[in-house]
């Protein structure tokens with residue numbers, strides 16, 4: 001087990017380097033950046049522009065810039081904002097809390113709503129209840145998040161005026177509800193479908209027949225034999241989901257002016273503030289990678305079948 | 310000789326059977342409507358008796374066995390008719406709660422696939438202990454001790470260590486021993502073994518078979534031994550039921566079936582045995598595969614279900630289904646032209 005964890009941690013390093021390379025190339029090969037465009041607008045001295053170029057190493061070839069960037073990153077330095085000259089790592093990490101809060105709340109909704117619905121659909125397979133839940137799930141999966149967000153906002157903030165429209169509200173719970181719902185609904189629906197498929201697969205397994213032949217009640221079979229085995233299946237898929245959940249926070253944060261990494265990312269991209277955009281992307285992807293790592297290890301803990309070699 | 314036979318038969322008729330199945334019909338739903346896969350199956354098992362249920366793969370043996378305890382997947386499966394009287398009560402009409410008290414307790418089952426029949430995420434000790442917790446009402450500690458005893462009974466080496474292991478850490482033969490231990494926990498009066506050795510290595514097969522027989526002697530259970538291989542039960546069963554395409558085509562004592570098969574299908578099964586067991590004394594050890602395959606239950610030939618493969622087929626076979634013709638309570642055959650009983654069985 002320890003060797004497995006060590007091995008996975010070692011694999012982590014090249015993955016992260018690969019990610020930084022892709023992010024760097026993506027953002028630096030696209031023309032335009034904040035430093036120069038603001039300089040152009042303000043008609044600055046050629047001398048100042050030259051200084052800006054030097055500060056942000058724009059006079060050097062991309063590959064040199066990347067190597068330098070990586071070197072600084074290794075020391076925990078994500079560079080400075082092109083616009084306001086603040087320290088990127090400080091600001092980006094400062095925003096991480098809000099994003100994680102939103103993502104976790106959404107995930108909690110997805111788990112609490114999605115898994116029981118999936119279970120019920122599987123146990124009532126083929127009934128009207130199952131079909132009804134399937135329709136609701138498909139609707140849940142296909143609703144665009146910005147539309148759902150605006151709809152919820154309209155109903156709960158404007159019509160009934162019981163929840164704040166947007167913003168962080170200093171971390172108030174009432175401010176979290178709508179964005180978390182918006183982000184969570186689609187995942188709840190997706191998780192319900194995944195759970196249903198997993199449970200149906202397990203229900204057809206030979207060992208469930210053995211459990212019935214033992215004389216166990218349906219409840220005991222579901223609790224002791226079906227649930228745990230389907231969780232192994234559910235866990236792997238929902239881990240993948242969490243990655244796209246992190247990505248989707250960008251949209252929801254934007255709709256609800258949620259001060260997280262996602263909204264900062266959108267802002268910085270609009271402003272061509274490349275170091276900030278780099279920092280945001282890197283952080284979001286890192287969270288995704290770390291979650292995957294943890295799930296991978298967890299999966300092995302609850303599933304004794306896998307070799308630790 | 311005849312006198313002795315008569316006496317035995319007289320005795321059999323007096324014994325109240327442990328299980329009596331009557332007119333069992335089972336269908337599976339398909340896109341084109343229900344398909345009958347078990348058709349009017351009836352048989353009995355006496356207390357402590359070993360009965361073999363034989364037929365090629367797909368002939369409906371497993372569905373028959375599973376139906377006895379209402380274990381067929383439903384949907385798509387439905388028991389459409391029949392009775393299954395066990396110790397005086399009809400298992401098929403019994404409320405679920407009562408049936409659960411019989412499953413794993415009075416009637417136990419061993420399945421064909423030891424690889425998948427155990428829960429992969431539960432230690433084998435816990436899986437055995439579960440039965441004691443359920444049917445005996447043992448405490449956790451007691452159940453563990455009893456489970457350990459069962460592991461010793463089925464001759465698992467290092468049982469204390471094995472208790473804590475998971476199925477994936479065990480070989481197929483070992484897992485089948487676990488299944489046997491689990492099935493015998495409550496001293497069942499009837500053990501249904503559905504091809505318990507088919508999925509195992511040849512070398513392990515006889516070990517497991519011996520274990521089942523040994524355990525039966527200890528526990529005194531009746532056994533319904535299901536197999537597609539007549540050879541497996543030649544030495545162990547007392548009576549044999551032959552199934553083909555969802556129907557019983559012949560029943561009889563082991564001697565009758567081996568020495569004088571009446572149905573061409575039984576005869577073909579015997580011909581395909583690598584070693585002809587008791588028939589070897591006739592000096593013929595030919596190996597003959599039965600040509601063709603078991604018909605699809607959704608597309609049975611008209612008349613006799615075996616007519617498309619039968620070497621003795623006549624015109625009447627192709628449009629009139631033969632009835633199961635009972636010579637006496639244990640001997641019956643479903644054929645218009647049963648092989649003459651005093652020939653050597655190859656018409």
Ligand SMILES: Nc1ncnc2c1ncn2[C@@H]1O[C@H](COP(=O)(O)OP(=O)(O)O)[C@@H](O)[C@H]1O
Pocket residue numbers: 337346364365366367368369370371372373382385386606
């Ligand atoms: N779950 C199922 N769904 C549909 N058809 C089934 C199912 N189980 C068995 N059958 C059909 O029932 C017939 C008898 O199967 P089975 O009893 O398993 O045969 P055997 O045990 O003699 O090999 C087969 O034609 C098979 O296709």
Ligand code: SF4
Pocket residue numbers: 572573574613614615616617619620621622623626631643644645646647
């Ligand atoms: S009824 Fe005819 S076809 Fe069927 S087994 Fe007998 S002889 Fe063969």
Ligand SMILES: [Mg+2]
Pocket residue numbers: 367370371372421503504
């Ligand atoms: Mg079978």
